[in-house]
Amino acid sequence: MKAGEDMEKIITSKGLIYEYYTHNDKGEIESKHRALDELNLEIQKGQFVVILGHNGSGKSTLAKHMNAILHPTGGTLLIKGMDVKDQKNLWDIRQTAGMVFQNPDNQIIAAIVEEDVAFGPENLGIEPKEIRKRVDESINAVQMAEYMTHSPNLLSGGQKQRIAIAGVLAMKPECIILDEPTAMLDPVGRKEVLETIYRLNKKENITIIHITHYMEEAIKADRVVVMDRGKIVMDDTPRKIFSQVEKLKELGLDVPQVTELAFYMQKQGINISTEILTIEEMVDEIWQLNSRK
Amino acid sequence: MFRDITIGQYYPANSLIHKLDSRVKIIATFIFIIDLFIANNYIGYGITSIFLGIIIFLSKVPIKYMLKGLKAIFVIILITGALNIFMTPGEHVLWSYKGITITGEGLYTAGLMATRLIFLIIGSSILTLTTSPIQLTDGIESILNPFKKIGIPAHEVAMMMTIALRFIPILLEETDKIMKAQMARGADFESGGIIKRAKSLIPLLVPLFISAFRRAEELAMAMEARCYRGGENRTRMKQLVIENKDYIAMTIIAIFTLIMILIRFI
Structure with a gap:
């Protein structure tokens, strides 16, 4: 790897604007809603970024821009240097930045797991032998090899979502955007999906942009971006973000329970750090309280 | 049922x-x-x-x-x-x-x-x-392929069959769910004459259709996100x-x- 390649920017947005229009019966514009409001964001290659925000904060709209499903009303968005507004970049962008959606049922196309994973590379016009190789690799990467020839209907939500991830993976993307992939899953399925994307980020060095409204899912991220009303309001490491309990509450977001506990303990005059994310850290911190007096 | x-x-x-x-x-x-x-x-x-x-x-x-x-x-x-x-x-x-x-x-x-x-x-x-239904679909696509020139949409027909095969069980399950939900609120699907029974299906069909359209929209988006652009230049993993x-x-x-x-x- 060349020096400096680590810091290569995969996503660059400058003053990105997107407006939804509501039309009346005559086709005139009745009202407009600004979903993205001059948004600036840079994401480096290999990062694990979590985008947080409550409903209507524009996080899904942003995701759809990164895959060139929606086109910006104003400003620019570059995916690995390719402008999303340029129609000729469309397929390259979609291959570079793969997308996983919320509903696992509505993104699996074929009636057999391996056929579905092959769907992406088949669309790219890749040689049959190479497709076979990619399908096997991708299914192994999400640890679903034993379900290769099963029907997706018989799989659990978490398993279906892992298949959807494998389907994107088979297109050899550099970046995977996951638009609330865990919203419809049970806790077990959520854990499966999170472990899978975390592993892909560490082992395969794939940039992950994970959009969610579950705070716990952001703990392991390299970077957390908080959105509100189409703007980025916070952008830092999870530790720094979650320690600002009051600001997050104002934005209508929760913080991990232990962090909240630490926050209230500090308020009560106990000398404890609020940069606590897990129960283990909390235990260590309480453990050391006495010696700190 | x-x-x-x-x-x-x-x-x-x-x-x-x-x-x-x-x-x-x-x-x-x-x-x-x-x-x-x-x-x-x-x-x-x-x-x-x-x-x-x-x-x-x-x-x-x-x-x-x-x-x-x-x-x-x-x-x-x-x-x-x-x-x-x-x-x-x-x-x-x-x-x-x-x-x-x-x-x-x-x-x-x-x-x-x-x-x-x-x-x-x-x-x-x-x-x-x-x-298997998938082999059948592939076979039909391959047989119809030479007729593409006279306007028979071979790839589209096969893709429609593939999607239908995938979604029929999902929609059946959904019908079952809606039916149970309506029955829990007092809907009656079993008694009465043929006209009454046909009428009682309306509260079942309306939500089913709405959800089917929503699914279709999401599926289309997911297919596009995975670079689907019709049958041209498309390869297949399994060759016949x-x-x-x-x-x-x-x-x-x-x-x-x-x-x-x-x-x-x-």
């Missing part, structure tokens, strides 16, 4: 018939159906039954499954049989009462027609029982290959057709 419905009655087994190329099987079934209409006497059907028997034996599919398909058309066989028995004019009157006559010719045609229908169903059942056994199968069906033609015209 909808869980029992299976689409495509594929019976997985490891047999010679299962391993044949799906295109060969589709074309062979098509030729076989034409042969059934070429044959018009009991010698022809005798040979056909031996032929079918051998294929069923080779396919390792239990006879029970073959006969299941017949249940659905039992009424049709009865009606055509009755029509043929009573309506065929002839010289050998066996029984006559107030203008209704049964003739020897009538019984003969009724028998032939019933056999023809039964063979037709069994013949096409062998195709669906030994070919014609092997020696497929040539042998084609030869056998050709010989069978020849025999049928000879029996009819000699």
Whole structure:
């Protein structure tokens, strides 16, 4: 790897604007809603970024821009240097930045797991032998090899979502955007999906942009971006973000329970750090309280 | 209640018939159906039954499954049989009462027609029982491919079948869910006359359609996100290959057709 390649920017947005229009019966514009409001964001290659925000904060709209499903009303968005507004970049962008959606049922196309994973590379016009190789690799990467020839209907939500991830993976993307992939899953399925994307980020060095409204899912991220009303309001490491309990509450977001506990303990005059994310850290911190007096 | 419905009655087994190329099987079934209409006497059907028997034996599919398909058309066989028995004019009157006559010719045609229908169903059942829906779809796409030039949308038809196969179970499950939800709130789907029952389906169909459209929209977006842009320049992971056994199968069906033609015209 060349020096400096680590810091290569995969996503660059400058003053990105997107407006939804509501039309009346005559086709005139009745009202407009600004979903993205001059948004600036840079994401480096290999990062694990979590985008947080409550409903209507524009996080899904942003995701759809990164895959060139929606086109910006104003400003620019570059995916690995390719402008999303340029129609000729469309397929390259979609291959570079793969997308996983919320509903696992509505993104699996074929009636057999391996056929579905092959769907992406088949669309790219890749040689049959190479497709076979990619399908096997991708299914192994999400640890679903034993379900290769099963029907997706018989799989659990978490398993279906892992298949959807494998389907994107088979297109050899550099970046995977996951638009609330865990919203419809049970806790077990959520854990499966999170472990899978975390592993892909560490082992395969794939940039992950994970959009969610579950705070716990952001703990392991390299970077957390908080959105509100189409703007980025916070952008830092999870530790720094979650320690600002009051600001997050104002934005209508929760913080991990232990962090909240630490926050209230500090308020009560106990000398404890609020940069606590897990129960283990909390235990260590309480453990050391006495010696700190 | 909808869980029992299976689409495509594929019976997985490891047999010679299962391993044949799906295109060969589709074309062979098509030729076989034409042969059934070429044959018009009991010698022809005798040979056909031996032929079918051998294929069923080779396919390792239990006879029970073959006969299941017949249940659905039992009424049709009865009606055509009755029509043929009573309506065929002839010289050998066996029984006559107030203008209704049964003739020897009538019984003969009724028998032939019933056999023809039964063979037709069994013949096409062998195709669906030994070919998975996906192989079937691939086969149809590949057969229709040469006709693309005259405007037959081969890829689109196959893609529609693939998506239908994937979503029929999902929609059935959803119907079941909506039905239970409506029943929990006092909806009645079972009592009343046919009109009342049809009316009671409206609160079931409206949410079902709305959800189906929403699914279609999301699926289209997911397909586009995975670079789907129609059939052009698209490759397939699984290539269909014609092997020696497929040539042998084609030869056998050709010989069978020849025999049928000879029996009819000699």
